[in-house]
Amino acid sequence: MSGWRHSSIGSQIDRNTPLPFTFDGRPGSGFAGDTPASALLASGIRVLGRSFKYHRPRGLWGMGNEEPNAIFDVTEDGRTTPNVRSTTVMLRRNMALRSVNTAPDAARDRTGMLDLFNRFLPGGFYYKTFMAFGWMRWEPMIRRMAGLGRLDPGHCPPADIPQLNARCDLLVIGAGPAGLAAARAAARNGREVWLVDDAPEPGGSLRWRGGAIDGGDWREFTRDAIGAIIAAGGRILTGTTIWGAFDHGLFAAWERRDGSPDRLWRIRAAETVLATGAIERPLWFANNDLPGILSAEAALHYLSLYGAVAGRRILLATGNDASYPVAAALAQAGCDVTLADARADAPAAPDGVKHLGAARLTQAHGRNSVAGAVVDGRVIETDAILVSGGYTPSVHLHCQAGGKLDWDTGSDSLIPRPGSSALWVAGAVNGSFGLARALAEGHAAGGGTGPAPRAAAGDWQFFPMRPDPDLRGRQWIDPQNDVTLKDVKLAAQEGYRSVEHLKRYTTLGMATDQGRSANFAGLATMAALTGRTIPETGTTTYRPPFSPVPLGVIGGLRRGDLFNAPKRLPLEIAHKARGAMFREYGGWLRPSVYGTDDEAVLAQQEALAARKSVGLYDASPLGKIEVIGPGAAELLDYCGYLRLSTLKPGRARYGFVLGETGIVHDDGVVFRLAENRFVVSASSSHAATVRMILEEARQDVFDPTKSFIHDVTAGFATLTVTGPKSRDLLIAANLPEALYDDANLPHMSVTETFWNGHSLRVARVSFTGDRSYEVTVPARHAPALYSALETARQEVSGRWIGMEAVMILRAEKGFILVGKDTDGLTMPHDLGWEAPREKRKDEYLGRRSLFTAEARRADRRQLVGLEIDGDAPLPTGAHLVPLEGQRRSLGFVTSSYFSPILGRPIALALVEGGRNRIGTELGVFHLGKIGRVRICDSCAFDPTWERLHA
Amino acid sequence: MQIFTCPFCGPRDETEFHFAAEAGKKRPIPAETVTDDEWAEYLYMNSASRGKAQEVWLHVTCGEFFLMTRDTVTRDVTAVTSLPGRNA
Numbered sequence A: 001m002s003g004w005r006h007s008s009i010g011s012q013i014d015r016n017t018p019l020p021f022t023f024d025g026r027p028g029s030g031f032a033g034d035t036p037a038s039a040l041l042a043s044g045i046r047v048l049g050r051s052f053k054y055h056r057p058r059g060l061w062g063m064g065n066e067e068p069n070a071i072f073d074v075t076e077d078g079r080t081t082p083n084v085r086s087t088t089v090m091l092r093r094n095m096a097l098r099s100v101n102t103a104p105d106a107a108r109d110r111t112g113m114l115d116l117f118n119r120f121l122p123g124g125f126y127y128k129t130f131m132a133f134g135w136m137r138w139e140p141m142i143r144r145m146a147g148l149g150r151l152d153p154g155h156c157p158p159a160d161i162p163q164l165n166a167r168c169d170l171l172v173i174g175a176g177p178a179g180l181a182a183a184r185a186a187a188r189n190g191r192e193v194w195l196v197d198d199a200p201e202p203g204g205s206l207r208w209r210g211g212a213i214d215g216g217d218w219r220e221f222t223r224d225a226i227g228a229i230i231a232a233g234g235r236i237l238t239g240t241t242i243w244g245a246f247d248h249g250l251f252a253a254w255e256r257r258d259g260s261p262d263r264l265w266r267i268r269a270a271e272t273v274l275a276t277g278a279i280e281r282p283l284w285f286a287n288n289d290l291p292g293i294l295s296a297e298a299a300l301h302y303l304s305l306y307g308a309v310a311g312r313r314i315l316l317a318t319g320n321d322a323s324y325p326v327a328a329a330l331a332q333a334g335c336d337v338t339l340a341d342a343r344a345d346a347p348a349a350p351d352g353v354k355h356l357g358a359a360r361l362t363q364a365h366g367r368n369s370v371a372g373a374v375v376d377g378r379v380i381e382t383d384a385i386l387v388s389g390g391y392t393p394s395v396h397l398h399c400q401a402g403g404k405l406d407w408d409t410g411s412d413s414l415i416p417r418p419g420s421s422a423l424w425v426a427g428a429v430n431g432s433f434g435l436a437r438a439l440a441e442g443h444a445a446g447g448g449t450g451p452a453p454r455a456a457a458g459d460w461q462f463f464p465m466r467p468d469p470d471l472r473g474r475q476w477i478d479p480q481n482d483v484t485l486k487d488v489k490l491a492a493q494e495g496y497r498s499v500e501h502l503k504r505y506t507t508l509g510m511a512t513d514q515g516r517s518a519n520f521a522g523l524a525t526m527a528a529l530t531g532r533t534i535p536e537t538g539t540t541t542y543r544p545p546f547s548p549v550p551l552g553v554i555g556g557l558r559r560g561d562l563f564n565a566p567k568r569l570p571l572e573i574a575h576k577a578r579g580a581m582f583r584e585y586g587g588w589l590r591p592s593v594y595g596t597d598d599e600a601v602l603a604q605q606e607a608l609a610a611r612k613s614v615g616l617y618d619a620s621p622l623g624k625i626e627v628i629g630p631g632a633a634e635l636l637d638y639c640g641y642l643r644l645s646t647l648k649p650g651r652a653r654y655g656f657v658l659g660e661t662g663i664v665h666d667d668g669v670v671f672r673l674a675e676n677r678f679v680v681s682a683s684s685s686h687a688a689t690v691r692m693i694l695e696e697a698r699q700d701v702f703d704p705t706k707s708f709i710h711d712v713t714a715g716f717a718t719l720t721v722t723g724p725k726s727r728d729l730l731i732a733a734n735l736p737e738a739l740y741d742d743a744n745l746p747h748m749s750v751t752e753t754f755w756n757g758h759s760l761r762v763a764r765v766s767f768t769g770d771r772s773y774e775v776t777v778p779a780r781h782a783p784a785l786y787s788a789l790e791t792a793r794q795e796v797s798g799r800w801i802g803m804e805a806v807m808i809l810r811a812e813k814g815f816i817l818v819g820k821d822t823d824g825l826t827m828p829h830d831l832g833w834e835a836p837r838e839k840r841k842d843e844y845l846g847r848r849s850l851f852t853a854e855a856r857r858a859d860r861r862q863l864v865g866l867e868i869d870g871d872a873p874l875p876t877g878a879h880l881v882p883l884e885g886q887r888r889s890l891g892f893v894t895s896s897y898f899s900p901i902l903g904r905p906i907a908l909a910l911v912e913g914g915r916n917r918i919g920t921e922l923g924v925f926h927l928g929k930i931g932r933v934r935i936c937d938s939c940a941f942d943p944t945w946e947r948l949h950a
Numbered sequence B: 001m002q003i004f005t006c007p008f009c010g011p012r013d014e015t016e017f018h019f020a021a022e023a024g025k026k027r028p029i030p031a032e033t034v035t036d037d038e039w040a041e042y043l044y045m046n047s048a049s050r051g052k053a054q055e056v057w058l059h060v061t062c063g064e065f066f067l068m069t070r071d072t073v074t075r076d077v078t079a080v081t082s083l084p085g086r087n088a
């Protein structure tokens, strides 16, 4: 219990608004403006969780998304969000924070004894040991003890996150001094600037380090920059993380908003300035993971913003100038501060700070919290250790954008190689520390004219701090994934020397903090152990996201009805009024049956009614691709398996569209309305791709000016009337008389006429084998057609039928659905359509593929029908097998129904050499049992086709 | 996400486009004279070149097939032109 709250310092908190919260069930209190991390620090609570593998006590380390330890399951309003980084969210009233990896809680974890076995748990241990003894047996136990927070199965956040696209002249990532200077300079030149920062307000490190710019307080400079941005039409997004850099200058941003849904921005900028700053590195000494050891930069952040102080007797171990203002501020706040600098030529200590030069921190003491430290062999009593091992520039987005890195000795870090990505780079991310340099670089990156904003020089010197492989005791490299220096040594010993191998072998840097505080040490250690430089050792690949992003942000509104929105019928409301149940068929929401009874029962009744009298169904989703022009017939000949140039105007022909591989892509009817005008009635789920096949041929193979293609599917509604009394229904509906006459409108013909002042197209084609009329009107006239047919239906005792009944009717006739009764190997001759392949001499799509050795095999799977004894339909997908000898699949059932008109089950199947097997029997394998089927013709009903004209 | 320029519509998001084919392949005809190997070569063999590439892309929203010259490494798009059709 060593952290405390200063009585006056703290720019972010409102001391008049206390916020109660709980941590592991015990009450705590913070202030409005606190983060959970700052409130816990100020409360003096040190042990915030347990480590992943050894269950060592862990405390707060950092101040942002580099935080490896202070991660909680957060419960608000009865809903739990797992693995919330307590440094990056605001504290809210009555938040319940629950430590992760602990049982029963962080302070009294029972599995801490795992740490005693640490020498038996080296890197690669899980794999080596448990694979040998059966991973399956051990996995549940290990998973229970390891891993982070718990998922709340009841927590399903709403899919209410908008995704917005934006453009700007200049995107500035990071609103610290460099970013502010860049944004201000660009905005002053009239450019539209978006300034984005993940903190709740602009300022970056100025917020806790302060500073004078152009002779005034930094806040004045910030206000001036914001004013310039707004005046030039730009925008400032705070609480927003740019989490990915993508091709052609696209950036993804996650904006967190209080009280309204978060937002995802896709920002496309003409130019981008990267001013993301740097993250402090830890130091490496024995027990460097003890709670109470914090980043020095973070300690200043908590002091300045929240008045939360890490301890009272503070040891600050460093090797750079950046830590000196930290020591000074803590001393001024009343702490007893000892500054241990690794450099022999360290600068003078700030007032009131004890100073040790050429000093080396080798060990921390304490059980659950820091109680002492060993510096140069001498024990120092302390209740908090602040450390700085230098800084690692946040180069992630530069690297995501394809940029490379170079070693920079001055800043002791890897910095962006100039020109290797399309991003401008400014400030600490460029290894340029100190306020004056950051401002100058930002000003230049923003295209600033005139002098850059001025600040005191303050160049920082960095002494290279490195892990010492020879130092005694356990030194943590990656605190979140529990990787120690010994694990890195073991990896080097076993030959895992590339950084990518090191990462996978030890899991270094693979935790949710993505190794922000760990990767450099792992890299530096591996370099030292293998006698290479850091650039020779290399870095791992940077990939989006920059930090964890909730799946809901990426999913946006796409859930439920909007996940994969189906197309809707113009007459959906009318069908609903008739009691239709809806299902999705090939991307369209269509009636499955009408009524509330069992769907299968209704489908049987509807199918029977259509056979006995007349059925009506909505066929609007049928593709209607118009192909128009003097080149239309030639184009369709090339794209179809059956020639269409020989079709007479007013007539219809069934055919196939093949891919160049000869596989059936779609089937359907083509109407020739006039010499130069065709309508391709592609199946509803293939209309879009058939149109593209036609377009590709039109533009690539033919003279594109000789034909035009329009997909007008959505512009028209089609109602199909089918059954022996379908003609009666047309008459009762008072449709034009010309339609009643079979001489005028025989089967496979089409006519266009006028009805009630608009166009009406009627086609005699049949998907049921019965006399049928497809009646098509412009979609806006669908209700008028509907009511005319509905009135007539009642007169002739017809019935609305859904797609389930249509499926039965077409299967009774052996009519296929491409993709259901065919698969990715089916060619037209497998379906019994031999003639074009044998007779056509002209070129058409897929032609050559129909003559390969494969296409000529006698044992290709062919479409046949199946007959069975009994009343139970065969399971669709069941495999057909030989009745004797070696069991193997000869094919499978593709469609299977009970036929109400035949009073027995029917089925279609693809079977090896199927047509030669007609009349013979095969086995059908299902759930371990083999039944018997007879192979028959695919057409089970009305084989003489008399009903088409009845 | 890349930006491609449809010769008909102008610059649009990558998600609106589909790759169609590598450019420059000549469909071997007539089928009677084409060997299995030649046909397989036409159907399946692609150079998938690293660096400069000429490809046919489809702008799905308008139906325009067009030639695109681009660099598969830098993702630079250097030219887009409509297909010449039979006029080629």
Ligand SMILES: [Zn+2]
Pocket (backbone or CB within 6 Å): B006, B007, B008, B009, B010, B059, B061, B062, B063, B064
């Ligand atoms: Zn287009």
